[in-house]
Amino acid sequence: MGMMQEFKEFTLRGNVMDLAVGVIIGGAFGKIVDSIVSDLIMPLVSKIFGGLDFSSYYIALAGQAAGLPLVEAKKAGAVLAYGNFITIALNFIILAFIIFMMVKQINRLRKETPAAPPALPTEDILLLREIRDCLRK
Numbered sequence: 001m002g003m004m005q006e007f008k009e010f011t012l013r014g015n016v017m018d019l020a021v022g023v024i025i026g027g028a029f030g031k032i033v034d035s036i037v038s039d040l041i042m043p044l045v046s047k048i049f050g051g052l053d054f055s056s057y058y059i060a061l062a063g064q065a066a067g068l069p070l071v072e073a074k075k076a077g078a079v080l081a082y083g084n085f086i087t088i089a090l091n092f093i094i095l096a097f098i099i100f101m102m103v104k105q106i107n108r109l110r111k112e113t114p115a116a117p118p119a120l121p122t123e124d125i126l127l128l129r130e131i132r133d134c135l136r137k
Helices: 003-012 014-048 070-076 082-112 123-136
Strands: none
Touching: 003 014, 014 082
């Protein structure tokens, strides 16, 4: 079997295709969650806490002047941008919660699906059981 044939079989297997679709959808979903956090949630948090903008919080490590915007402070030297970390951590928590709710819903739907009744045994099976029972006697 040639290498190209093996590669074709590998890529066309169901699991690989499912994984590819999952990665693509996951990437797009991550962008949606990023937008939700940065465009909807963080402005509300900022409004509640009086104009707080987490993304601009940092600790200067190279002796930068206090009060510089984060971009300029980074140009001047190393900074510990903990505000950006808070935003990304919030993104993760929201994404994890949404995925948890999706999995919970899928599991609930799977449990509600009624199981198919067991198939009746075929005539051959019934005959074999009858022979077995006669032999036991």
